[in-house]
Amino acid sequence: MGREQFHAMGTTITLLLPERKVETGSRLVRGLFMEWELTLSRFLPESELSRLNRHPGVPVMVSALLYRVTAKALAAARATNGLYDPTMLDQLKQLGYDRSFDELTATSPASAYKGRPGGGWRDIRLYPGTKCVTLPPGVQLDFGGIAKGMAVDAALDALRQAGITPALVNAGGDLSLEGLPPREEEWPIAVEGPDTGWTIPLRRGAMATSGIARRNWIQGNVRRHHLLDPRTGLPVQSDLWSVTVVAPLCEQAEVAAKVAFILGREKGRDFLREHQLAGLFVGTDGRWEAVEPWPVHLMR
Amino acid sequence: MENNPYDYDFYDEPTVAWVPPQQQAARGKPKEEPFYEYPGYYAQNERASGGERRREAAPCRQQAGAKPARMSKAETLEVADALKKFLIVASIIGFGALSGLAASHVTGVTSSHAAPSSTAPSFNEPQSPGNDDNSGGFFNQGNPNNQSNQGGYQFGSGNSQSPFTGSRSS
Numbered sequence: 001m002g003r004e005q006f007h008a009m010g011t012t013i014t015l016l017l018p019e020r021k022v023e024t025g026s027r028l029v030r031g032l033f034m035e036w037e038l039t040l041s042r043f044l045p046e047s048e049l050s051r052l053n054r055h056p057g058v059p060v061m062v063s064a065l066l067y068r069v070t071a072k073a074l075a076a077a078r079a080t081n082g083l084y085d086p087t088m089l090d091q092l093k094q095l096g097y098d099r100s101f102d103e104l105t106a107t108s109p110a111s112a113y114k115g116r117p118g119g120g121w122r123d124i125r126l127y128p129g130t131k132c133v134t135l136p137p138g139v140q141l142d143f144g145g146i147a148k149g150m151a152v153d154a155a156l157d158a159l160r161q162a163g164i165t166p167a168l169v170n171a172g173g174d175l176s177l178e179g180l181p182p183r184e185e186e187w188p189i190a191v192e193g194p195d196t197g198w199t200i201p202l203r204r205g206a207m208a209t210s211g212i213a214r215r216n217w218i219q220g221n222v223r224r225h226h227l228l229d230p231r232t233g234l235p236v237q238s239d240l241w242s243v244t245v246v247a248p249l250c251e252q253a254e255v256a257a258k259v260a261f262i263l264g265r266e267k268g269r270d271f272l273r274e275h276q277l278a279g280l281f282v283g284t285d286g287r288w289e290a291v292e293p294w295p296v297h298l299m300r
Numbered sequence: 301m302e303n304n305p306y307d308y309d310f311y312d313e314p315t316v317a318w319v320p321p322q323q324q325a326a327r328g329k330p331k332e333e334p335f336y337e338y339p340g341y342y343a344q345n346e347r348a349s350g351g352e353r354r355r356e357a358a359p360c361r362q363q364a365g366a367k368p369a370r371m372s373k374a375e376t377l378e379v380a381d382a383l384k385k386f387l388i389v390a391s392i393i394g395f396g397a398l399s400g401l402a403a404s405h406v407t408g409v410t411s412s413h414a415a416p417s418s419t420a421p422s423f424n425e426p427q428s429p430g431n432d433d434n435s436g437g438f439f440n441q442g443n444p445n446n447q448s449n450q451g452g453y454q455f456g457s458g459n460s461q462s463p464f465t466g467s468r469s470s
Contacts, residue, residue: 001464014465072438079438125426134426145470172470181464186456190466199463205453211469242469248442248452255438275439278453298458 001166001181008033009041009148010100011172016181017164025164029155033171036151039065042089042142043100052133053089053140059125059132067131070124073146076255077121080271083259085230087120089142095235096219097226110220118230144226145174149208149254152176156250176206176250194241195286198299202246208253210261211242211282229262238264239283246278246294253277265289 002022004015013033017025041047048066062070073086092098094116096108120139126132135141148171156176159167166179168187177187186201191209200207216225225235243261247253256277260268265281272279272291279291290296371379442452 011470016464075438122428125428127426148470168465170465170467173466173468174470175465175467184460186458186460187465188456188460188463190463192466192468197466201456201458201460203454203456207467209467209469213469215469244467246453246455247439252439252442277439278455293455295455295458298455300458 006030006033009037009151009171010043010102011148013172014168014170016166016168016170017159018166021164024162025159025167028158028162028164029169032155032158033151036065036147036154039063040069040143040147042140049141049143052135056135056137056139059127059130059134061130061132064131067126067133069143069147069150070133070141071126072150072251073141073143074121074124074126076146076251080255080259082119082121082230083262084146084255085118085121085228086141086143086146087124087139088118088228088230088233089140090138091116091118091228091233092142092226095224095228096217097215097224101215104217107218108220110222115233117233118228145208145210145254145258146251148172149174149206149249149251152206152250174206174208174250174254177202177204191244191280192242193282193286193288194284200246200295201298205246205248206250206253207244207246208250208257209242209244210254210257211240213242227258227261236262239285240264240281241284241286242282243268244280244282245272 001016002019004017004022004026006013006026008030013029015022015026015029037047038044039048042049042053044050048063052060052062052066070086073084076084077086091113094111094113096111097104120136123136123139124141125134127134152169152171152174153176155169156167156178159165159169160178166177166181168175168177175189180203181187186203188199189202189207191198191200191207192213194213210227212225212227216223218224227236228234229236238261240261243257245253245257245260247256252275256272256275256279260271260279260281262268263271268279268281269289269291277291278294280294281289281291290299
């Protein structure tokens with residue numbers, strides 16, 4: 001298998017493709033991620049998402065891509081009863097995450113922000129016939145992980161349609177795979193823990209991890225991270241370090257991992273079972289707990 | 301009896317063309333100086349003055365003085381009879397088609413009243429994310445076998461050695 005890496009959507013994209021098709025596949029996936037980033041990034045002032053966010057209260061006709069991601073994000077919010085919330089942008093800015101994470105300084109000034117619950121997504125209006133979106137006043141969209149998960153799924157779909165399989169697309173830990181590598185029965189995937197890691201054999205589907213290991217910073221003298229609880233508008237406080245979920249699609253794994261992290265071990269476990277998703281909860285102390293059918297006996 | 305236009309028998313050929321009384325008085329004048337405006341008047345004058353644009357338009361107009369071909373009385377009656385038949389048949393078909401359309405419209409309205417929940421949203425009707433019943437749809441997609449625990453994903457047997465790539469918090 002050939003390997004290719006590039007930077008997009010604020011993270012590193014890794015591709016594993018058949019040696020002879022690396023160049024073609026890489027070109028295909030690079031183009032796709034570039035289009036998605038230019039359309040959906042909240043850090044680019046001229047992105048279509050940024051322009052939509054600047055026009056609350058009026059119907060705005062958007063591209064098929066932005067409409068599709070918006071509709072999907074609202075479906076995810078509905079399916080999780082608002083625990084996944086794509087309208088927490090203002091809260092994130094109040095907490096100091098107001099620029100791309102690469103540009104974010106380790107310490108930002110203190111803020112008087114005490115938290116404000118989300119839920120603005122409930123008042124967003126979609127007009128399917130004309131592909132228009134109306135954001136309510138004071139509400140801005142930030143897709144975050146779901147856009148990355150959807151881009152991974154879309155990239156894999158494009159590779160499949162181009163006949164480039166087996167293939168694995170990994171966007172900074174959100175990955176999806178198709179087929180099996182030559183002479184292999186599975187894709188061995190490394191899952192990171194605070195002190196150690198495990199290798200999980202995956203044959204089919206997608207995997208995503210949500211956690212506090214990377215996107216965290218100090219605001220004033222308080223440590224912040226990007227996983228906000230929409231019920232409070234503040235970063236989740238728990239003993240969890242990460243949650244990894246395996247699902248049919250990367251967008252599902254991404255949303256489920258985030259929601260399970262917000263819910264915590266007990267309720268998060270129930271949530272994953274309800275949706276028949278496998279998961280691994282890892283605590284800050286390194287102790288872990290799996291949700292079946294996670295292959296505990298195969299963890300190395 | 302020959303030059304009265306009101307007593308003219310259309311079915312009796314050959315005949316002499318009728319000339320309007322105004323023209324009868326001017327028949328001796330030269331042809332290049334028409335004394336009244338007919339459709340080809342401007343084209344004819346333009347030709348004399350060398351105008352290019354109007355000369356191009358002249359062929360589209362009907363030439364003055366052209367006679368339509370005449371039919372015999374029997375032929376005309378035959379054509380009229382065929383037209384009558386055609387009109388009768390067309391009327392019956394048209395009436396039938398309109399009746400069918402009206403009936404199907406009534407049926408459509410009735411059935412749409414019977415099942416309003418299946419009606420697709422119109423172009424101007426917004427979709428509100430909060431009042432949709434598609435709550436489980438997001439996690440059901442891409443899962444070909446929801447009865448199975450691993451419908452859309454599958455773990456391996458753990459026979460491979462070193463990991464190809466990794467999943468970490470992003």
